[in-house]
Amino acid sequence: MTGLSFADAIQLLLVGLSQGCLYSLIAIGLVLVYKATEQVNFAQGEFMMLGAFVGYQFIVLWGLPYWLGALLTLVFMGGFGYGVDALVVRRLTGQPVFTVFILTLALGIALRAVAGIVWGFGNYSLPDPIEGNLALGPVIIGWSSVLAILVTAIVASGLYAFFRYARQGVAMQALSLNQLAAFYMGIPVKRLTSSIWAMSAIFGAIAGLLLGPVTLVSTQMGFVGFKAFAGAIVGGFGSIPGAVLGCLLIGVTEPFFDIMFPTFKGIGAYLIMFLVLLIRPEGLLAQIYAKKV
Amino acid sequence: MSEVLKVRNVETMYGRVMAIRGVSLSVREGTVVTVMGSNGAGKTTILKTISGALDPFKGEITFKGKAITGLDPDVIARTGVAHSPEGREVFALLSVKDNLMMGAYCRKDRDEVARDFEKVLGWFPVLREFLDKQAIYLSGGQQQMVALGRAFMARPSLMLLDEPSLGLSPRLISEIFAIIKRINVEEGMTMLLVEQNASVALPAADFGYVLETGRIVMEGERDVLMNSADIREFYLGIKADSARGDRRWKARKTWR
Numbered sequence: 001m002t003g004l005s006f007a008d009a010i011q012l013l014l015v016g017l018s019q020g021c022l023y024s025l026i027a028i029g030l031v032l033v034y035k036a037t038e039q040v041n042f043a044q045g046e047f048m049m050l051g052a053f054v055g056y057q058f059i060v061l062w063g064l065p066y067w068l069g070a071l072l073t074l075v076f077m078g079g080f081g082y083g084v085d086a087l088v089v090r091r092l093t094g095q096p097v098f099t100v101f102i103l104t105l106a107l108g109i110a111l112r113a114v115a116g117i118v119w120g121f122g123n124y125s126l127p128d129p130i131e132g133n134l135a136l137g138p139v140i141i142g143w144s145s146v147l148a149i150l151v152t153a154i155v156a157s158g159l160y161a162f163f164r165y166a167r168q169g170v171a172m173q174a175l176s177l178n179q180l181a182a183f184y185m186g187i188p189v190k191r192l193t194s195s196i197w198a199m200s201a202i203f204g205a206i207a208g209l210l211l212g213p214v215t216l217v218s219t220q221m222g223f224v225g226f227k228a229f230a231g232a233i234v235g236g237f238g239s240i241p242g243a244v245l246g247c248l249l250i251g252v253t254e255p256f257f258d259i260m261f262p263t264f265k266g267i268g269a270y271l272i273m274f275l276v277l278l279i280r281p282e283g284l285l286a287q288i289y290a291k292k293v
Numbered sequence: 294m295s296e297v298l299k300v301r302n303v304e305t306m307y308g309r310v311m312a313i314r315g316v317s318l319s320v321r322e323g324t325v326v327t328v329m330g331s332n333g334a335g336k337t338t339i340l341k342t343i344s345g346a347l348d349p350f351k352g353e354i355t356f357k358g359k360a361i362t363g364l365d366p367d368v369i370a371r372t373g374v375a376h377s378p379e380g381r382e383v384f385a386l387l388s389v390k391d392n393l394m395m396g397a398y399c400r401k402d403r404d405e406v407a408r409d410f411e412k413v414l415g416w417f418p419v420l421r422e423f424l425d426k427q428a429i430y431l432s433g434g435q436q437q438m439v440a441l442g443r444a445f446m447a448r449p450s451l452m453l454l455d456e457p458s459l460g461l462s463p464r465l466i467s468e469i470f471a472i473i474k475r476i477n478v479e480e481g482m483t484m485l486l487v488e489q490n491a492s493v494a495l496p497a498a499d500f501g502y503v504l505e506t507g508r509i510v511m512e513g514e515r516d517v518l519m520n521s522a523d524i525r526e527f528y529l530g531i532k533a534d535s536a537r538g539d540r541r542w543k544a545r546k547t548w549r
């Protein structure tokens with residue numbers, strides 16, 4: 001690694017960390033839905049893209065103050081996620097997992113098309129939530145990257161507390177462990193499941209709002225979802241801490257990989273996934289307990 | 294005494310297979326009613342149909358005077374039916390405490406819930422030391438206690454108990470049935486108990502039904518059933534004096 005000073009390395013590390021945090025936000029959404037319903041939402045990346053476009057609509061096109069626009073985006077996307085489950089996915093319960101797989105895949109394609117028709121197929125810029133950079137000696141990092149790290153930390157610890165201490169959080173765990181038993185307890189399983197979809201769309205939208213200023217908003221930005229996917233798989237897919245860990249691992253190693261092997265730029269995430277699966281096929285933090293058949 | 298539950302002519306299908314064929318039964322307030330039958334008789338299907346996990350093809354179910362046929366199971370649970378399912382079905386990775394509290398998910402009366410929680414631990418003192426442990430690490434018997442406690446925590450008007458004796462040692466069975474009886478007597482809890490094991494279910498019950506391949510073939514007060522020769526021979530395992538191995542009870546047609 002000639003030519004890479006210590007400061008450069010720290011710089012890359014922080015950039016990678018904040019990138020990994022954005023993957024984590026998307027992956028948390030994936031894992032939440034998977035744990036609750038054993039369904040994989042292949043449109044999660046497109047949820048993020050839609051969140052970014054909706055934010056673009058509110059903040060750039062309509063000129064709302066940034067934080068108001070961001071808040072409205074999250075509210076809108078929460079409603080959207082809830083609706084996707086309540087109006088579409090819920091009707092497929094009892095159908096083979098494959099049906100939902102195809103459905104969410106199709107939903108992702110449809111969302112890309114709709115976003116393109118509504119907003120266009122170009123690249124659009126979204127303002128940074130916080131302008132400017134933070135200088136730590138020779139290391140310079142954008143405040144938005146710091147914010148990404150902070151927001152992810154808050155979301156992750158907030159979720160932890162929610163699932164551990166809140167009545168609804170425990171009930172969401174209960175329904176993901178044993179849906180029928182949860183029904184028998186009078187837990188409003190359908191409403192809570194849709195709420196989980198809402199949460200996962202909101203986390204996707206947060207990622208979209210944070211990623212938009214970095215990569216520009218476009219119909220293609222949802223493909224970042226694949227990296228989140230890889231991170232979730234690295235973590236064992238059924239585990240939220242695992243998904244965060246996997247995404248951070250991918251985010252942090254990616255910039256170093258891209259510098260060392262410029263010709264293979266962009267495939268570092270999948271190489272890591274491949275390596276981890278070779279060594280630990282069950283993922284880093286696989287669930288200790290396999291659901292009985 | 295009023296009827297809490299009334300099941301009229303219910304038929305439930307699995308695809309094209311009819312698992313219960315025109316079952317009628319009723320449960321009076323404060324009583325324990327048992328449905329006895331062997332493997333595959335349709336006991337679990339009856340309970341699932343009552344609690345809404347399965348929709349009946351035909352027939353009507355009324356609970357506290359209101360039709361509940363075809364409602365979602367969580368809606369039925371909130372009207373006051375607590376189903377303790379076959380195989381216990383505890384929330385494996387939740388602590389025992391959270392499992393019990395999930396039973397009380399729909400209750401708002403915090404103080405009463407806390408009192409009932411203590412009550413459950415009073416009935417099943419072994420659970421106290423496992424409160425923070427995940428339910429999956431409990432023995433089958435302890436999990437059964439969690440399942441019963443969890444159902445009670447809902448403070449339902451009717452408990453549906455699906456084979457609480459399943460897979461337990463004889464000693465544990467009698468312990469658990471003693472508690473079931475206590476919940477009935479001390480709390481005035483109405484129960485519908487389905488069991489293969491008639492020799493423990495019938496003594497705990499006030500009224501019994503015998504289910505065979507989806508049909509009710511006999512019913513009566515506990516004492517009447519206990520003294521019936523058929524029940525004694527085929528469900529309680531007490532041989533009649535002149536019993537011969539090949540005498541099929543169906544052939545006697547005493548309950549058709």
Ligand SMILES: Nc1ncnc2c1ncn2[C@@H]1O[C@H](COP(=O)(O)OP(=O)(O)OP(=O)(O)O)[C@@H](O)[C@H]1O
Nearest residue numbers: 307310312330331332333334335336337338339489
């Ligand atoms: N999911 C299912 N699909 C198809 N048939 C089923 C299903 N569940 C049960 N059956 C059939 O319905 C009938 C009644 O089953 P049920 O589970 O109600 O019996 P049970 O009396 O509870 O038996 P056990 O004592 O073994 O628990 C059986 O013949 C069974 O094969």
Ligand SMILES: [Mg+2]
Nearest residue numbers: 336337338379
């Ligand atoms: Mg059964």
